[in-house]
Amino acid sequence: MAITTPSDIQAACIPPILEGRDCIGGARTGSGKTIAFAAPMLTKWSEDPYGVFGLILTPTRELALQIAEQFAALGSTMNLKTCVVVGGVDMIKQTLELQKKPHFVIATPGRLADHINSSGEEAISGLRRVKHLVFDEADRLLSSTFAPDLEVIMDVLPKPEQRQTLLFTATVTDAVRSLKDAPPKAGKLPVFIHEVANPDDVAIPSTLTQSYLLVPSYVKEAYLYSILTIEENAKKSAIVFVNRTYTAELLRRMLQKMEVRVTSLHSEMPQSERMNALGRFRAEAARVLIATDVASRGLDIPVVQMVVNFDIPADADDYVHRVGRTARAGRKGESISLVAERDVTRIENIEARVNQKMSKYEIVSDNKIIKEALTPVSVAKRESVMDMDSDNFGEKRKQQKARAAAVVNASVKKAKKMKKKKSMKSD
Structure with a gap:
C-alpha cells in the first residue's frame, strides 16, 4: 500500500x-x-x-x-x-x-x-x-x-x-x-x-488554507458557480457541503444545467445511486460533489483539492470534519466558506474551535458575479426548482415524517387514555 x-x-x-x-x-x-x-x-x-x-x-x-x-x-x-x-x-x-x-x-x-x-x-x-x-x-x-x-x-x-x-x-x-x-x-x-x-493541533492540518467570502444569501448560488468555474479553480476537484438534502439536489441540477461535471450525495438517494456518485467522483468523472454531512466523516478521496461550505454548519466540529476531506496525509488543500447575514456567529465559533482566523477570499469579485453569473444562474436555479417540483422531490421524506408523527400522536393518545382510566379507578 x-x-x-x-x-x-x-x-x-x-x-x-x-x-x-x-x-x-x-x-x-x-x-x-x-x-x-x-x-x-x-x-x-x-x-x-x-x-x-x-x-x-x-x-x-x-x-x-x-x-x-x-x-x-x-x-x-x-x-x-x-x-x-x-x-x-x-x-x-x-x-x-x-x-x-x-x-x-x-x-x-x-x-x-x-x-x-x-x-x-x-x-x-x-x-x-x-x-x-x-x-x-x-x-x-x-x-x-x-x-x-x-x-x-x-x-x-x-x-x-x-x-x-x-x-x-x-x-x-x-x-x-x-x-x-x-x-x-x-x-x-x-x-x-x-x-x-x-x-487545537488535532483539528486542522497545517497544509489547509481557510478563507471566507461574505455574500448576500439570495445570490449564494451565483457566487458558488463563480468560485467553481474561475480559471484558478476550473480544474480543481471540489466537495461542496450543504445542510439540507433539498439544497444538495437543487445545486446538482442547477450546476448540471450550467455544464459543470457534478454529482451529489445525500440521504434521499437510493444506496446504489450513492455508491455510483461516490465512484464517479473518486474516478474524477465528476469534478464537483455536492454533499450533506453524510460525506463529512472519514471519507478518504485523495483527489479533493478544495472544500466549499455553501451552508455553514451549526456545530464547529462538523466544520472540522468537512474541511478534513482535503489536505489529507500531508497534501495541500483549500477551504472556502460562504458567509451569509446570519452566519457570522457560527464563523466566530468555528474560528475559536480551530484557533485560527480565516482570511478573506479575494479572487471572486462582486462585479464579475453581476456581469457574468447572476442571470444564467438565476435561470438555471428557477428551472431546477420547477423540475424538482414536477418530480415530487422530497415526497418520500414528507410521508415518513407524517407516519412518524401519526405514531407519536397515537402513543400520546393511548397514554392519555390510560391515565384517564387510572384516575377514574382511583376516584
Whole structure:
C-alpha cells in the first residue's frame, strides 16, 4: 500500500492494541486511524482465525464501505472474509452473508440492530464471540442519535472484560474522554489513550488554507458557480457541503444545467445511486460533489483539492470534519466558506474551535458575479426548482415524517387514555 512509516496515531496505538489493551485514539482526519486499528486486529486474527472476530461500527454507509475496502487491501493475502451491513441494501442477502460467519463485520448501527431484532439466531450468533469492537467516528456514535441501536447491539456482544474495545475519532468529545475515567475491568489492563496534547493541533492540518467570502444569501448560488468555474479553480476537484438534502439536489441540477461535471450525495438517494456518485467522483468523472454531512466523516478521496461550505454548519466540529476531506496525509488543500447575514456567529465559533482566523477570499469579485453569473444562474436555479417540483422531490421524506408523527400522536393518545382510566379507578 506504499506505506513505509507509521503515522503518529499508528505508532502510538498499534503496540498497546497488540498487548490487548482497550484504546481511545484521537487524531485529525487523514492521519491513518483506520490502519491503526485494522492492522493489529488482523495480526491477532491471523493467530487464531475464526468468524466473527471483529465488529467495526461506523455512522455512515459510505464510511463502512471504505473501511471494508481497507480491510480487503490489508488482508488480501490472508483469505479474509468481510461483510458490510448497511441500510439501503437487500436485507436477506446480508442475513445470508452473516450466517456464513465472516471474519469481520463492518456495520452502521441502525441496520445491524434491525438484523439482531429480526434475522434470527443463526445470523447473529457469530456476534456473541466477537473479540474486537471498534467505534469509528466514536464522537458521533456516542451521541443520542445512535443510543437505542447501540443498546440493542451491546446486548448480544460479549461483556467488556471478554472483548477488546477500540474508539477512534478526529474530535475527542467529553463523552469519549469520560470513558477513560472508568475503572478497569477485572483482569484487564487500563485503557490506553492517545490524544494530541493540544486539542487545537488535532483539528486542522497545517497544509489547509481557510478563507471566507461574505455574500448576500439570495445570490449564494451565483457566487458558488463563480468560485467553481474561475480559471484558478476550473480544474480543481471540489466537495461542496450543504445542510439540507433539498439544497444538495437543487445545486446538482442547477450546476448540471450550467455544464459543470457534478454529482451529489445525500440521504434521499437510493444506496446504489450513492455508491455510483461516490465512484464517479473518486474516478474524477465528476469534478464537483455536492454533499450533506453524510460525506463529512472519514471519507478518504485523495483527489479533493478544495472544500466549499455553501451552508455553514451549526456545530464547529462538523466544520472540522468537512474541511478534513482535503489536505489529507500531508497534501495541500483549500477551504472556502460562504458567509451569509446570519452566519457570522457560527464563523466566530468555528474560528475559536480551530484557533485560527480565516482570511478573506479575494479572487471572486462582486462585479464579475453581476456581469457574468447572476442571470444564467438565476435561470438555471428557477428551472431546477420547477423540475424538482414536477418530480415530487422530497415526497418520500414528507410521508415518513407524517407516519412518524401519526405514531407519536397515537402513543400520546393511548397514554392519555390510560391515565384517564387510572384516575377514574382511583376516584
